[in-house]
Amino acid sequence: MAWIKSPYPIERIARMNGKKIGLMKTLSPKNRAIIAMLISAFSFSIMGIAVKLAVDVPLYEKVFFRNFITLFLAFYMVRKKGGSYFGHRESRPFLLARSIIGVLGVVTFYYALSEIDVATATTIQKLSQFWVLIFSAIFLNEKIRLKQYLYLLIALIGVIIVSKPTHIGILWPTLVCFASSVFAGIAFTFLSKLKTYESPSTIVFFFSFFSTVVMIIPMILSFKMITFYELIILLLMGCGALGGQVFMTIAYHEASASDVSIYAYANVFFSAILSMMIWNTLPDIWSVMGILLIIGASYMNFKEVQRYELEEGQSCCDHVSN
Incomplete structure (x- = not known):
């Protein structure tokens, strides 16, 4: 099987039996x-599992290697496509802001992954879709419906159940994970803005370069010599992070966030x-209840966004016809 180049990895076409079969293009x-x-x-998911497995690797060292590995692959992607490494002048403030917030999100999320189970941490971090709504309303003048505030409240109740406030050892990492969802929401808001300016490869490279540079000093201060096993785990973590970033960025380029954001919950x-x-472990009953509340609220919010966009589209059509 040979591969034919295309702008995005997901659109590659396989040549089989002498014929081009472009499944993704259909x-x-x-x-x-x-x-x-x-x-x-x-x-x-692969990235999160790798973070959990690298239990003896310091936090900042994990973050550094995650972005350092991604940096080389992102560099290759930009070079192959002949794109811009650091974006256009008008988009750089957004690239920089997305990178700063993104680093905070990665550090807090990696800390949470080290302290609580991966499925629970992943679910809480997915609250970011609600923060995208709020920050989009603040910065992009988008509207939020009253029902969506209700869904956010339900999701927050789910976080409280998951955090088990009486267990101090779980409460703190849960709050840190909650903070990571806020950072992710801000970063995704900037990502939505950037799709009109830059290609996915440029966005990934800029973030990887920035986060690698800012992690150098914290990584050196807490540096620990890693074993060969830990190196393999860190490589796996970096590849998972790269795949997650690239394909998520492609998804948001191909369709609106309201159409695809709910599918990110497959991560859980x-x-x-x-x-x-x-x-051989699964979240306990309280965590499962909280996770179901969060996912349920997220799904209802997803349907509400779709309904709102449908009504807006119909309203525009009626206006044009009149």
């Missing part, structure tokens, strides 16, 4: 975005299955 942009988001979710399913396979 799909609608929305379906391509869904497939990209599912691949992203699985990749991030993948993480739970992988955790069971590796450690």
